[in-house]
Amino acid sequence: MPEAGPDPAKVAVFVSGKGTNMAALLYASRLPGAAYEIVLVAANDPEAEALTLASAEGIETFALSHKGMPRADHDAAMEQAAKQAGAQYIVLAGYMRILTEGFVKRWEGRMLNIHPSLLPKYPGLDTHARAIEAGDSHAGTTVHLVTEELDAGEPLGQARVAIWPGDTPDKLASRVRVAEHQLYPRVLSDYVSRGSDPEWLLERVRELALALPQTHERESHGSAGFRVGTVKSGKYFAYFSDQHHGTPHISLLVKCSSMDELEGLVEAQPQAYHKPAYYGASGWIGVILNRPGVDWDNVADWLQRSWRVVAPKSATKLLDAADAF
Template identity: 55%
Template structure:
């Protein structure tokens, strides 16, 4: 089984969502483990639960500290724990932009409404006052804007006749306890999901000038130039011509460069079965440590090797300034 993702949870109170995550992590096939529970309140009841479950804890009051200074204390504790992801579970602090940026795409939150509806507080009563048929909860990535990051998953909860804010909140909490562990599990394993990997490649390939996508032998490929005369500069490989790995095929300058790359990092690079004799190189994308800036650079380099001279000439001129 692949190594589990290491997760730190930030709480301010009882930590019921934290408990749901802790107990979900005990399943043998859960792809994450909880390595730290931290709080801005040393008296938070959730800390005692974490300690009883043999999870490391950290608590530091925020009173008397700037937001940035307290966030730095939390950040340092998370780094020491070895956590790769931060999960907010009732953490009643607005985080500084600096902290959010340090954990960009690695920090998630759960919010008790169907975002983008009802950001902020009093979400249950606001849904009732609006006469909504359903309320619910959302898991989203954390960005500097409050409750505004990309939504990863949602669960709808029916509003019943006679509901008040408390009765509605109690049912939404049940939904939260189901949604949060499942969503976190999917998110920490996304880099092994071929569809997610393909989407990352596609966005970067199609960002290049005059690029379009066309299938080749049942796999996505990207061409530069017109639909009629365009040339391929990249292919997505997942069982393409019998390849077992998920990867990206790009052009090199020739067999010498191909061989040098494979010698330097044989885990990352290999010669593709069908295209290898033409100097193409395959880059593994299913190792769980893909450097997407590196992939973007390779796509641009391969694009440049086959792009029409009118396009490369314009780039050469721009590079001089």
């Protein structure tokens, strides 16, 4: 039998109106092998049509009018509903509310939005009219991470839509909406799946490892490895392992202080650590990366700790000076 894939990510969708993007996300989530499932549709308008559609499709709903409520209180209620539904991500789909700073910070990296322009062009409102008036050849749509600054988060994907001669904002908007319905499910799927993507995981490890002084990358037995010291005589302090020797893990191999520590961590936290083939016998531990909730600060700590074991004093002095500063 084929191995089961990772569990779908749990997503709450916030809406304010018809919910056509929510519907596109919902129906895409029901295709075979989908990377996410919608566990809640929440609205700031109890009359929003999106709630009717979600209920008909068996999705849990939550509705609370924002009228007369302090913004922070309304955000807290929406957030609580998402948490109770088990959401790991929040997706805004025509949600016409500006969220409070605290809410956005708590969901940093786990909240997405879609905007009807090719950001950074035309943040805010009237995007189609502005694109036409500017004489642009194309308009489009952007899926981006939500940050405190409106429509300024990292773009995750875009779709371009040609502007026709004599176009009107309404006609252009209708075509851009079709593009939105194709783009949003694709980008959301890719984003929530990145934790099992070896290329994405290696890039994160590479960024953290190469930030350490006198560090360079060199392949070892087909795997990316990271060394400290000169290119000629440097010593390895980390390896990136992509399901080698039959293991299901994508992991970072780093040096442990002792075999007792290695065995203790593997026994106590088998979801986070494993004893790698060959390397394990020499005191290297595998920090499992293809799992939910990886703490990248902890990964950075492991890299620095392993680096210090083999780094020359000239390199450790540089790091200590930087830390002191």
